[in-house]
Amino acid sequence: MRKSIFLLPIFVLILVAALSSVFIVDERERALVLQFGQIVKVKSEPGVGFKVPLIQDVVKYDDRILSRDLDPLEVTPSDDRRLVVDAFARYRIADVVQFRQAVGAGGLEVASRRLDGILRDTTRNVLGTVSSNDILSTDRAALMLRIRNNAIAEAQSLGLEVIDVRLKRTDLPPENLNATYERMKAEREREAADEVARGNEAALRIRAQADRTVVELTSDANRQAEITRGEADAARNAVYAEAFGADPEFFEFYRSMTAYLRFAEQGRSSMVLSPDSEFFNYLQSDQGSAENTAQAQSSASGQATGTTAPADQ
Incomplete structure (x- = not known):
């Protein structure tokens, strides 16, 4: 009985010493065995390790990322x-x-x-x-x-x-945000002004080219029109000359009618002319100047006869 009382503490001490000499290393860890602060062993693989109780210590470090x-x-x-x-x-x-x-x-x-x-x-x-x-x-x-x-x-x-x-x-730091924003805003406004200036320059250049093209096209069209108008006037005059040469009396009549029409279109209410003016030839007679000439010749003949008759008497 007394022997068992002495053996029990010894058994407990041996058990404690055995347990304290065993350590376990997890797969996520690596361990160092230290003796009085000095490294005596490295346990890199997972499993069970052993150390000297009370003299050696175990330090574990995480082996994960x-x-x-x-x-x-x-x-x-x-x-x-x-x-x-x-x-x-x-x-x-x-x-x-x-x-x-x-x-x-x-x-x-x-x-x-x-x-x-x-x-x-x-x-x-x-x-x-x-x-x-x-x-x-x-x-x-x-x-x-x-x-x-x-x-x-x-x-x-x-x-x-x-x-x-x-x-x-x-x-950016908070104190620099406003300054940076203002600088960015100024840069964007400058770029926008440059783009507007380039656009205006291009617009002026295109507009000037368009105006020049309009002037050139208008000048060329006017020139072609004058040429065509001159050719038409020449053809018209040739036709008139041929027609009036065939009938001079009709030419005189046409000229007089044209003059009357232009005078009437002007809206004038009075005109001062000599009574024997050629302008009134076709207003006095439908024969125009030819009839007037005949009347003048007949009157002259009558006047000549009237003067001689008293002489005979």
Whole structure:
């Protein structure tokens, strides 16, 4: 009975020591066995591991891909237009031994702060060599690749592997928004004024060409019309000459009728002419000047006979 009382504590101590010497590594983890703060063993494969109780400790680190969001960062590109950049990174612990030596007992908290500094410095250095238009364009993919490559080299000293770096948001600082909007507005107004000026210049050029074409076409049409009119007048005069030459009396009659018609169309109510004017030839007789001539000759003959008769008496 007394022997069992002494053996029970010993058995409990042995059991506790055995349990404390066993540790389990998950497939998502890697473990370091430390002895008085020094690394004595690395457990990279999942499964059961052993350590010396009370003397050795086990530190486990996440072997998965981790994410880190950076606080909004203000950068100054080469064109001096300040931008606020919001980025995040994906990384993993590539070398647990180097990681432990670099960060000590601080673990991921210390490593995250140091990684943030690396990413901020790298982002500022890369984005400071390009213009803001490059940052806001499709060239961002190449810029993110440059940031990642630069961060990889610096993060290796921490035992970290930077897998990817992304720029989530790129905005202007609040104090620069109004100035930027006004500058963009002025640029657009200037471009619009240039377009209007070029349009007006083109309109004047087209209008001048059109006016010149109108003048040329009108001049050519007038010239052709004058030529045609002259040819028609010549043909008309030839016809008139032929017709009037065949009947001179009809020509005299036509001229008189035309004169009467023009006088009547003018609306005049009186006209002062000599009674023996040729204008009244066809108003006095339908024979015109021929009849008047005959009457004149007959009168002259009668006057001659009347003068001789008293002499005979």
